[in-house]
Amino acid sequence: MKRWLWIGLGLSGLVASGCGTEVPPGGDILPQACPGTAEAALPAPAVSALRTDTADGVIITYKPKVSASALAASADIVKAVEREGGTVLRRVPTLNMVAARLSPEALTTLKLNPDVLSVTPNRRVYAMGLPTPPPLVSWQGTLIPQGSVGEYTDGLKLVQAPQVWDANSDGVIDPGAPTGEGVKVCVIDSGWDSKHPELMGAFVKGKDFVDNDDDPSDQTVSQGVVTVGGGHGTHVSATILAQFGAGSGGRVGPGQDPNGVVGVAPGASLLVARVLDTEGGGSTVDVIAAVEWCHEQGAQVASLSLGAPDPSETEQAMFDKVWDGGKGMLSVAASGNDGKKGVAYPAGYLPSVMAVGAVDLKGEYAPFSQFGQELSVVAPGVNVLSATVLGAAALSSVDVGSAPVTSSPLTYTAQGTYTGRLVNCGLGADRAACGEQATCEGFVAYVDRGDLFFEEKARNVIQAGARAVIIGNNVAEDGDGTFTLGSANSHWVPTVSVSMASGAALKQLEGREVTVTTTGLDYQRESGTSMATPHVSGVAALVFSARPDLSAAHVRAVLEKTALDDKATPGVDDKYGHGLVQAAKAVELARTLPQGGGPLPLP
Structure with a gap:
């Protein structure tokens, strides 16, 4: 069990046994991250791929020059962009286009250039997949004529x-x-x-x-x-x-x-x-x-x-x-x-x-x-x-004694098996969320869905010592959900989600031994x-x-x-x-x- 012994009256005099302490910007005193789980080694909080920015610079369409090649005309507009302090991102001379990033003032000046026909946003495009439930030539491979x-x-x-x-x-x-x-x-x-x-x-x-x-x-x-x-x-x-x-x-x-x-x-x-x-x-x-x-x-x-x-x-x-x-x-x-x-x-x-x-x-x-x-x-x-991607998909299982609990692996979860005491970490808002039951020797963290990105919750409980994470859904209709840790990282641990009903039952079993297993797959449904x-x-x-x-x-x-x-x-x-x-x-x-x-x- 992690215990903290406070000595002295001022913050500068605080000393802790167990895993140590940290004073974050907000002023709350948190237990120190367990060894090997330093903040810098874990990914920053994710930003949704469907972020709201719609452009990365602009696309400039310019007039072709009769006396110049497409590349020469492209070079002229590139020089104009660079004169205004802009950065050229890409050239498409066959369509008389240059993508560039410029300040608003430089963009206003460039639009007055008589060689510029139009300036349009280099808008963002996105993959059209939903969250998971990824001249004639001779063929280059060796087609296997028989399969199943x-x-x-x-x-x-x-x-x-x-x-x-x-x-x-x-x-x-x-x-x-x-x-x-x-x-x-x-x-x-x-x-x-x-x-x-x-x-x-x-x-x-x-x-x-x-x-x-x-x-x-x-x-x-x-x-x-x-x-x-x-x-x-x-x-x-x-x-x-x-x-x-x-x-x-x-x-x-x-x-x-x-x-x-x-x-x-x-x-x-x-x-x-x-x-x-x-x-x-x-x-x-x-x-x-x-x-x-x-x-x-x-x-x-x-x-x-x-x-x-x-x-x-x-x-x-x-x-x-x-x-x-x-x-x-x-x-x-x-x-x-x-x-x-x-x-x-x-x-x-x-x-x-x-x-x-x-x-x-x-x-x-x-x-x-x-x-x-x-x-x-x-x-x-x-x-x-x-x-x-090989191993990117996964199967998962959660077992309490001989009783299996239906679960789904989070995308990018680590693979492996861990058995340890179940600790209720609430919303996983910070490293102190798991309380004194947390130990750097390891435990299975139960975390409720809500408020934070899943990777933030995982990061917090991993730094408190969790070797596996179970996230309970808060929407009954979603079952055990289909969630993601945002990106791959070597510090993740086996992380799964369970339904709202299973989560409520697991919270009543705090302190029991729980086994969480995730296994990598090379195929998945999307x-x-x-x-x-x-x-x-x-x-x-x-x-x-x-x-x-x-x-x-x-x-x-x-x-x-x-x-x-x-x-x-x-x-x-x-x-x-x-x-x-x-x-x-x-x-x-x-x-x-x-x-x-x-x-x-x-x-």
Whole structure:
């Protein structure tokens, strides 16, 4: 038991036994952090990825000069920015654009420059996933022709993908069937886990527009500290082209196939353009640059499970450029997760981008899915199983004696097993919250949900000596919840959440021995229009694979014409668009079109 003995009358004379004391700025006396849990070693309080800033500098569009090359004209505007004391963030000379950060005064002066056509916000874009319940070429990998039908996820079957390349459902790729082979799909997202076996064989090339290098890993290294992202890009990529039979030996959840999962187009080639940071946010100019890069690399499909609530003229100009009147690259983007009318952007740029909404695994409209007349098609976006960063997903268990308690692991929790005394730490507001029952020798902290970020609660009780943390929900309808510690950190301990009812019962068992276990997984279920989008991108790759002579406009028209209409509101409507995308029907129709596609098939 931790005990404190106060000696002397003034604060300067206070001495404590046990773990020592600290006087924080507010003046309250706190026990000193246990050894090895220093404040500097733990992450700072998180800021939500959906923060309110909408721009990171501005995008300047300038007049092209007839007598100068695009690069020379770009250099002139860069000089103008630097004369005003600004910082150039990125150049896109093909569209006469420069992204820069300037003071308000410098920006006012620059707008008066006769060579400047417009100045628009370099607005923030965000991943469209919900919190967890991540020119023709020869294919670069070695497609494993045989796997297991257990790899066919519910979402995969809902969009008819196995019917295209495994018509008799025997777990073997049918000879000559279109698998996406010969098609490059560019995933513009948070990067990927280069070690995940589901993706390694398909990877061709990548570029990181966040860290400005050629390693698009879903992580950032700063001052020697590695921060790992949430696996959003890995989840999206694997939905498109996870490899048949490649996940053998991976860590899967109960009831899941030991081979992992297979993607909609397992023969496609993967390009990775990282534009989202480890908090799930990015900038408009990085998306613009990534779209151009994907097109330059010969991608026929770009998949964007991201967006912003407002349009950007400069961003739309790039999507229109690579669309090239329907002859170029097909861009597929998430409609958004606010459940309101009006889709996010770039999904809303017609006709150069296909807007994708979400349905559940029964094909019913998902209430979070944004809708509107811009919506093209829908696809599975609820509880979609796919790969994630290795070990990032987890299973958890809580046992009091022989009685198990249902729980969910927090995202980024440490993995392991710990048994210790249960201590009620209230809201975990500071290191003193656990009282004298806390000891640096270790205990299991019970913490109620509320007031603080989960990582703040965890930090406080870990510094008081907790070796495992249980967070009790305060909303009965949410069950054991789906929560996150904000970011990966080596100082986290096994951390789980339990339902409101289980939390109330656990508080009555304070002092009992409790065992908390968390185990890492390489696959997880996620929801959002982010998860629906790659299903459509994969189906587009299958159609391109079956008919490489078709244009992007033809493929879009084929996907829309063959989509499964919802029964509630027949015909094209705001919530389902043309309907649920159907791979087998799309490939079948594509094969009937004349060479070059002919007239576009009418919806």
